[in-house]
Amino acid sequence: MPTFELGPNQYGKAETRLVRVERAAGGDRITDLNVSVALRGDLAASHLTGDNAAVLPTDTQKNTVYAFAREHGIAGAEGFAARLAEHFVATQPAIHEARVSIEEYPWSPVDAAHTFRRDGGEVRTAVVHHGPYGTQTVSGVKGLVLLKTTGSEFHGYVKDRYTTLPETRDRILATSVDATWRGLEGCPDPAAARAALVEAFADTYSYALQQTLFAMGSRVLQRCPEVVEVRLSLPNRHHFLVDLAPFGLDNPNEVYHAADRPYGLIEGVVRRDGVEIPEEVAWTF
Amino acid sequence: MPTFELGPNQYGKAETRLVRVERAAGGDRITDLNVSVALRGDLAASHLTGDNAAVLPTDTQKNTVYAFAREHGIAGAEGFAARLAEHFVATQPAIHEARVSIEEYPWSPVDAAHTFRRDGGEVRTAVVHHGPYGTQTVSGVKGLVLLKTTGSEFHGYVKDRYTTLPETRDRILATSVDATWRGLEGCPDPAAARAALVEAFADTYSYALQQTLFAMGSRVLQRCPEVVEVRLSLPNRHHFLVDLAPFGLDNPNEVYHAADRPYGLIEGVVRRDGVEIPEEVAWTF
Amino acid sequence: MPTFELGPNQYGKAETRLVRVERAAGGDRITDLNVSVALRGDLAASHLTGDNAAVLPTDTQKNTVYAFAREHGIAGAEGFAARLAEHFVATQPAIHEARVSIEEYPWSPVDAAHTFRRDGGEVRTAVVHHGPYGTQTVSGVKGLVLLKTTGSEFHGYVKDRYTTLPETRDRILATSVDATWRGLEGCPDPAAARAALVEAFADTYSYALQQTLFAMGSRVLQRCPEVVEVRLSLPNRHHFLVDLAPFGLDNPNEVYHAADRPYGLIEGVVRRDGVEIPEEVAWTF
Amino acid sequence: MPTFELGPNQYGKAETRLVRVERAAGGDRITDLNVSVALRGDLAASHLTGDNAAVLPTDTQKNTVYAFAREHGIAGAEGFAARLAEHFVATQPAIHEARVSIEEYPWSPVDAAHTFRRDGGEVRTAVVHHGPYGTQTVSGVKGLVLLKTTGSEFHGYVKDRYTTLPETRDRILATSVDATWRGLEGCPDPAAARAALVEAFADTYSYALQQTLFAMGSRVLQRCPEVVEVRLSLPNRHHFLVDLAPFGLDNPNEVYHAADRPYGLIEGVVRRDGVEIPEEVAWTF
Incomplete structure (x- = not known):
């Protein structure tokens, strides 16, 4: 048996x-x-x-x-x-x-x-x-929804047999930020970390949401010296420019359809260089 | 047939x-x-x-x-x-x-x-x-969550065979405001109406959520002369004082359990006196 | 004042x-x-x-x-x-x-x-x-999700300046049925009414979801003699045929995108003729 | 820098x-x-x-x-x-x-x-x-809601200063099963695994939801020889017997309040002995 x-x-x-x-x-x-x-x-x-x-x-x-x-x-x-x-x-x-x-x-x-x-x-x-192993503290924010009306491009990507997406030099970039951060000891200031996330989203000219992600994580590390690692999960909340040509109208980046699903999902970790960071404890099911 | x-x-x-x-x-x-x-x-x-x-x-x-x-x-x-x-x-x-x-x-x-x-x-x-019948406009707000830590009593109610609720002279009062309002013509200022709702919730000493509801509706009518009718749906989001006596602790109105369900639901209409108000058009299914 | x-x-x-x-x-x-x-x-x-x-x-x-x-x-x-x-x-x-x-x-x-x-x-x-007014009983079902892979057309509709929808002779028809029904007295058998709804959805060749709605309501009235009124709210859960031509593939009504929003919403009442039906009591807020 | x-x-x-x-x-x-x-x-x-x-x-x-x-x-x-x-x-x-x-x-x-x-x-x-590392396949089911009206006890647990829960020899046991399972190769039959979960929940006399969890995982391993690991996440959906004594009524395990929150959450892994199981790939954020 x-x-x-x-x-x-x-x-x-x-x-x-x-x-x-x-x-x-x-x-x-x-x-x-x-x-x-x-x-x-x-x-x-x-x-x-x-x-x-x-x-x-x-x-x-x-x-x-x-x-x-x-x-x-x-x-x-x-x-x-x-x-x-x-x-x-x-x-x-x-x-x-x-x-x-x-x-x-x-x-x-x-x-x-x-x-x-x-x-x-x-x-x-x-x-x-x-x-x-002692005490490990992970702080974070979730559901922080941010949007930029411009300052976001997306081009230069791989094209294969299944590609139909046109390149764009100006799009809306929107996401709902889920972020966590860890310090080596003590408890970093959550308000400062959150402010750094918002600020970097705002002032980063974006060629990819991945780039914005790295900039957001880096900004937290810059502003919060005690933070050693930032994890980010950023859904790409697509805003599609509506084709108004059939109605005899142009659409100079003005009228958008906010889509539900599917959505891109960009996730990544940004770490402080040259610091030994203990592995994150994760109890997953 | x-x-x-x-x-x-x-x-x-x-x-x-x-x-x-x-x-x-x-x-x-x-x-x-x-x-x-x-x-x-x-x-x-x-x-x-x-x-x-x-x-x-x-x-x-x-x-x-x-x-x-x-x-x-x-x-x-x-x-x-x-x-x-x-x-x-x-x-x-x-x-x-x-x-x-x-x-x-x-x-x-x-x-x-x-x-x-x-x-x-x-x-x-x-x-x-x-x-x-012309054009009827109903403006509103929903999901406006308000809470008072004190200034709310509840007593003097009917007691029958099924009553176990103790009377209280001091409780948390919390609700998620769904409100709509109508003017006879034109479009009342939504920000003013919303501010009136919040203000009346805050400064009304409450003996019943019904009383708070009437005060909130009345305040909108006071502040927005063009409004003739206010409808309010106020769930009573119960915050129960936790009994800490079994642990040798008192609880001087400090630690509460925020309950999900069931919840009281208080709904009512407040109208301007002496004005003929056309019936609200309702398409319900 | x-x-x-x-x-x-x-x-x-x-x-x-x-x-x-x-x-x-x-x-x-x-x-x-x-x-x-x-x-x-x-x-x-x-x-x-x-x-x-x-x-x-x-x-x-x-x-x-x-x-x-x-x-x-x-x-x-x-x-x-x-x-x-x-x-x-x-x-x-x-x-x-x-x-x-x-x-x-x-x-x-x-x-x-x-x-x-x-x-x-x-x-x-x-x-x-x-x-x-006595006792009024309204029975119902909600969240009953039904889908037909064929047997549904949609054409012959109004075209105006804003119309881009192509006519179709074969589409998926899918909905989530919210239905209520009333009898003059007593309580109609809910299982019979529900079965009538499903059966009429299945065997009605559809030229419009409105037509399916009327057939569903009528079927309940046929099967449940004590029912005098049926109300139906039927979201049109759009299934869009995916355009696979850019990939060199045909799509003979096989691969669909199930959309979330927006959706058509078709609502209506079907009543037994020649019966005086008391108005439905509705407390709406 | x-x-x-x-x-x-x-x-x-x-x-x-x-x-x-x-x-x-x-x-x-x-x-x-x-x-x-x-x-x-x-x-x-x-x-x-x-x-x-x-x-x-x-x-x-x-x-x-x-x-x-x-x-x-x-x-x-x-x-x-x-x-x-x-x-x-x-x-x-x-x-x-x-x-x-x-x-x-x-x-x-x-x-x-x-x-x-x-x-x-x-x-x-x-x-x-x-x-x-090759291909790793994890199959599963979620949202499978099961309930037993009897055949569940809970007693013999630790009592400390903060314990108020009375022991029980007869309670409702209810959960919403989230389960995943892995085979070493190929794809185990999901229907067989699901049936094993339901069957073990039904026929295990329970002294703890942990015990039911282990029985459910073991049953999948028994019935599906190619499965080597089962993961289970089982919320304890509490059904509290309502105290009807204030109303002069007994309550012989008949009338329950189905609570929303908080809930117990029991999670665990059950593995086949003597088999080397590759670590599960997990991309968590």
């Missing part, structure tokens, strides 16, 4: 929705997080025989998220994630590694007191891995 | 995604719209026998949207919708009524030239009905 | 997710519902002054949904909705009308005992209005 | 929506795919200087997907993905690795001829990596 082996495995509570209000005379502050915990360790028994002696229930993990928000406050998504990850490894003998992933939803104050408006779309992210 | 009758019917092209760039020395402007057209008229033949002699294809409607953006520009969502609606009724003998619905996605300039960032979440809406 | 008037208004608990298990020796049965309640009545005080003396909290409505599932069981979505709607009107002096809307998610048994697989996509719907 | 280095990178066309109709006297067959291509190779110039001499445009990749469907047909998602991946590597000197990911949407025939109904929810997946 063949036997089967348990490979890498993890478990945890995903998407605990936590809102914390700091009440202050000069105006409240709110922190709005979606917290996901995943744990690894000596968890074979639970898989092989259903013996849960080593299992901290995911319900308890959720409770811990809420309790820590009260006990320790939330100085920032990265710090809160690190505290949680360290707690699970430190207090559970069977747990050797923890990953805490946080999405942070931004809000803007409406008045100087108690009212806020949620900024839609863009989300701040933080992922902390904690294990025998 | 029984016979069957064709009742109200409409057809059209939904969700044409149009982006228009106005190029100018002082900085480009972009308009990002999702345009849906629906037409009514003498369309029985198409339903009963498949005779399409009276049918303007939805593909042509889409072409018209793009062509009009070039021919006439887009002075505003309401005006663009009205022009399209009038065009279909004026030029198609079989078409007697048109509804053009537009969602407008806001973008913010990133620099003084060519780069923009999309503001997420909140969407501007405009619906124009044009027919024998 | 101008005064403002409260117009139509309603409130209630939306999207209470209820799963009921009927345990039986011969195999369990599960009912999976998403229940939304909306109530109307003498609710002005809550809006004008925040006096909630007439307000049954939405939390209590949620509790009632769960309690009724235990007290009365769920003989069907329509019956369960009617029982809830009648309860709120009968027991709350201030409430004069109730609407209960239910989405039902279908599951298929995997074995003869306890295991089920959820059938994705298609959802059964039931909406009950109860008020001074 | 610091310099920056381009790390791993890839680009391609995502989500090309392809529908193919095979026309046959005995009834048509349709294949409905969402095809995503990603390529790696000597692409530094495009990033560093915007020189696109090595870049095959994503538009051409899309064209190739459509053309190959006509030229070669689609014998199966895995085979079609492999053919595309090999083509890009074989014909583009600068491209050394390709990944083609396919989602396949199932349809059921409605009649014996031309009409189909889309089966919602569940999706078949296939990912092919082709490069210097």
Whole structure:
């Protein structure tokens, strides 16, 4: 009879929705997080025989998220994630590694007191891995949608039997930025990294979205000395110039169709030269 | 043999995604719209026998949207919708009524030239009905998410056999505003109406979300003299105070669980007194 | 100082997710519902002054949904909705009308005992209005996606300045059916109505999606004698034949691009002749 | 001045929506795919200087997907993905690795001829990596929602300061299965693997969702001798028994609240013992 082996495995509570209000005379502050915990360790028994002696229930993990928000406050998504990850490894003998992933939803104050408006779309992210290798922090942003009305060309590419795309010297360039960045230690300033991404998108004259990607990653590395690696995933949100000639109209780069699918997807990593960067911990399924 | 009758019917092209760039020395402007057209008229033949002699294809409607953006520009969502609606009724003998619905996605300039960032979440809406009754314009906003950390109570309600909710003198009040408003003529200023909604949410001490709804509608009517009717749909996005007592912790209105479902849904109309308001045209399916 | 008037208004608990298990020796049965309640009545005080003396909290409505599932069981979505709607009107002096809307998610048994697989996509719907006019029941289905590989033409339509669409004698016809139907009394068999919709889509040679719509509505009326009105909303999910000529290939109706947006949207009502049909109650916002 | 280095990178066309109709006297067959291509190779110039001499445009990749469907047909998602991946590597000197990911949407025939109904929810997946290491094929299914009304316990777990969850000897177990599997060569039968997943979920008496996960993976390995590795991601879709005691009602495992968030997430790999399994190629961002 063949036997089967348990490979890498993890478990945890995903998407605990936590809102914390700091009440202050000069105006409240709110922190709005979606917290996901995943744990690894000596968890074979639970898989092989259903013996849960080593299992901290995911319900308890959720409770811990809420309790820590009260006990320790939330100085920032990265710090809160690190505290949680360290707690699970430190207090559970069977747990050797923890990953805490946080999405942070931004809000803007409406008045100087108690009212806020949620900024839609863009989300701040933080992922902390904690294990025998220490603590690895990955910060990021996703859903940051940018568009340039000009300053983008695309030509000089390979033509084969299946090519129909005409070259262009002026097109709209639009993308929804998903970016993450890592420092060797400490936690780089997310606002500075985000500003560098936007700035480089704006001021890079583009001959390819790949070129814009490299410029965006490089700008983060320039502006944030403690960052050593930037990862970018940039969908090319195609805006097609509509052919108005059948209606007797010209279209001098004015009227576009914003397409849904398919879309180009450009992804890449930009790294600081001459620095030894530890491999990124990735728990993928 | 029984016979069957064709009742109200409409057809059209939904969700044409149009982006228009106005190029100018002082900085480009972009308009990002999702345009849906629906037409009514003498369309029985198409339903009963498949005779399409009276049918303007939805593909042509889409072409018209793009062509009009070039021919006439887009002075505003309401005006663009009205022009399209009038065009279909004026030029198609079989078409007697048109509804053009537009969602407008806001973008913010990133620099003084060519780069923009999309503001997420909140969407501007405009619906124009044009027919024998003239032109009816309904403007609005949807997905405007607001939250108050205090200044909201809820008590004094009916208790029956199924009631377990405790009364509260201090809760978080949060909602995602879907609002529409109508003027008797012309097109009220959407920015003013939106500002009135936010302001009234912020400065109304609330004993019920219904009360906040009425205050928000009334504020729009106060600020926008040409508006005669405001419709509001306000989901009560519950934020539940987490019980931390099992962990030996108090929770002085600080740590909340943001719930997904179910949610309260409060909807209502607020109207200007002493004004005869034509019934809203509604094509519902 | 101008005064403002409260117009139509309603409130209630939306999207209470209820799963009921009927345990039986011969195999369990599960009912999976998403229940939304909306109530109307003498609710002005809550809006004008925040006096909630007439307000049954939405939390209590949620509790009632769960309690009724235990007290009365769920003989069907329509019956369960009617029982809830009648309860709120009968027991709350201030409430004069109730609407209960239910989405039902279908599951298929995997074995003869306890295991089920959820059938994705298609959802059964039931909406009950109860008020001074009695009880009105609207049953339906949504998300029923159908496609014909042939047997669909489209030609003979209006051509104007903006028309570029070529006529076709053979195209794919695909749609996602949203349908509702009403009987004068009692509750028509939803499975029979759904089967009639599918059958008419399949066996109607189509010259227009409008014609298919009318055939689908008529078929329900033929098969379900107690149904008097059918409403249909049919997006035309365009499948465009890809032009392979640039690659030296023909495309004999074989390779298609399934487009997302825009899409045609065809909507209509089909009614039984010679029957007086009470107007449909609609609470729209 | 610091310099920056381009790390791993890839680009391609995502989500090309392809529908193919095979026309046959005995009834048509349709294949409905969402095809995503990603390529790696000597692409530094495009990033560093915007020189696109090595870049095959994503538009051409899309064209190739459509053309190959006509030229070669689609014998199966895995085979079609492999053919595309090999083509890009074989014909583009600068491209050394390709990944083609396919989602396949199932349809059921409605009649014996031309009409189909889309089966919602569940999706078949296939990912092919082709490069210097040869060809790696990963098949899978996602969105397969399963539920057991009984036969699931959870107890014996760790209790700490933050634990409030009561132990249970009888609960609903529900999940949405995302699974992938790999063979050493050739392409295992997806239907057999899927059936094994469902069967093991049904007949495993569960003391932990981890145990069910291991049983599901093992069953695939038992039934499909050519499979060497199974990966599973199982959200625990919590169904909470509603407390009806405040209403004077018992609740003998009958009425449940189906919760949205948070949810447990159990993930793991099950492997065939004593077989050397090449590491899975993963391009993550």
